[in-house]
Amino acid sequence: MEQNEIYAALPGVLLPWYEKNARDLPWRHTKEPYRVWVSEIMLQQTRVEAVIGYYERFMEAFPTVQALAEADEARVLKLWEGLGYYSRARNLQKTAKLLTETQNGAFPDTAEALEKLPGIGAYTAGAVASICFEQPAAAVDGNVLRIIMRMTADGRPIDLPQVKKEIGEALCKVYPKGHCGAFTQALMELGACVCTPKSPKCEVCPTQSFCRAYTAGNVTKYPVKRPKAAKKTEERTVLLLECNGRFAVEKRSKTGLLAGLWQFPNVPQKLDAQIAVQTAQSFHTDPKELMLETHKTHIFTHIRWEMTGYVIRCNAMSEAFTWASLAEIEHDFALPTAFRQFSDELKTL
Incomplete structure (x- = not known):
């Protein structure tokens, strides 16, 4: 199967698989941009299991964009305590204030516009745009990169910006109309639960039939990363x-x-x-x-x-x-x- 055919095959196998296997997570019960956005920011660098409690407490304290915008910063940071990367919390509040002041709390509905907001990068913009607004916008994180590099047996380092950009562009072309949010979440779910870094569950993977790395028997060879500098x-x-x-x-x-x-x-x-x-x-x-x-x-x-x-x-x-x-x-x-x-x-x- 050619590389473009691999991409094209993804929606057909992932959407039914996701419908049957999706975890019940609190932020999946809504398409409200505010709640999806907060969850995606919290999930950066943090395990899902650790985020659930933080997310629920944060939503209880700040149920709306306006509530977050008007909150005392010390309270926001206290509720973020333990999640780390505190600039994320500050940027959440900065964006909440900006949206409240200029858009009456409403979020823009395209990835391009979302990415202009404080603390929102290409991944979060793609996630919010696809999940909340059904836009064909890819959300490419480490999970998605790992899936694609294995399926296509691509040996290029995944920490090269050009690689991430090319994968995002290729995925955007195959986003299924009317199911963009589900497709984004299916990719995330596959990487988090099946196509995991060290012990992938290839025997239950819906992409097994066209995964080049699985066919070659070298799944854990991918993805390739450049050597990290010593801390x-x-x-x-x-x-x-x-x-x-x-x-x-x-x-x-x-x-x-x-x-x-x-x-x-x-x-x-x-x-x-x-x-x-x-x-x-x-x-x-x-x-x-x-x-x-x-x-x-x-x-x-x-x-x-x-x-x-x-x-x-x-x-x-x-x-x-x-x-x-x-x-x-x-x-x-x-x-x-x-x-x-x-x-x-x-x-x-």
């Missing part, structure tokens, strides 16, 4: 300063990594216990006891933090920080996962 490792010391049951927290700067979120005081180097206590003293906290030393690791996209945390009991609450109980930190402060793992451990003290 930079950074040592950090986190000061977990406690006074009368309250802990010191502070807000990060408005730019850079984890911008505008809360953190425990920390410095970008590894300090021994004595220097850590001296550092706490320099903040006018009058440290009296080093209670615990603990070690954590957090991996970002391009950097790895190796963190040493010191729990230090203090006599004074320095005005340099905000002091809060663990319950308040959990409920009111958007603490990134890098620091929240220390908070979780503090509960056991």
Whole structure:
């Protein structure tokens, strides 16, 4: 089967398969652009199972575009806590405000127009345009790339922009009129549940008969990726300063990594216990006891933090920080996962 014939065969096998095998996910009960958009942004870099709870809580707090636009940013970030990539949450609210101010909360109905909104790339634009507006707009993510590279036995690296662009263009030509949303979701579902990265379920795959990689017996050879650059490792010391049951927290700067979120005081180097206590003293906290030393690791996209945390009991609450109980930190402060793992451990003290 020629490559263009493989593309053309997809709707005919995927649509009936999807109708029988689609998972029951909360955002599939609607074609409302706002809800589909939020789900797609949350699903970036995050497993479906982890997103469901976040999605339901977010929708309960902000049921409409207008509600999100008018929300306090701190509340938005708190409800996003643990999902990571916090710029996604900020861009959600930025887009909500823009749509509320200029379009009365309505979304544009084409991928081209959607892609001009803050934080919406080609994939999300294609997903919203096809699912909500039945536009023949491809949503090409890692799942879709993997499916196509295996079916066509294409050995080009999938992280080349031109490859992704060509696949999107080829898919757009075969989108079935009136079933565009279902076709987009069928492709997503196949990649998530059947054509998986390491253990594909080829025996139940609806594309088995024309998948070139399956025929050749080398499915896991695809897709090919260019070698990743090694992550930079950074040592950090986190000061977990406690006074009368309250802990010191502070807000990060408005730019850079984890911008505008809360953190425990920390410095970008590894300090021994004595220097850590001296550092706490320099903040006018009058440290009296080093209670615990603990070690954590957090991996970002391009950097790895190796963190040493010191729990230090203090006599004074320095005005340099905000002091809060663990319950308040959990409920009111958007603490990134890098620091929240220390908070979780503090509960056991």
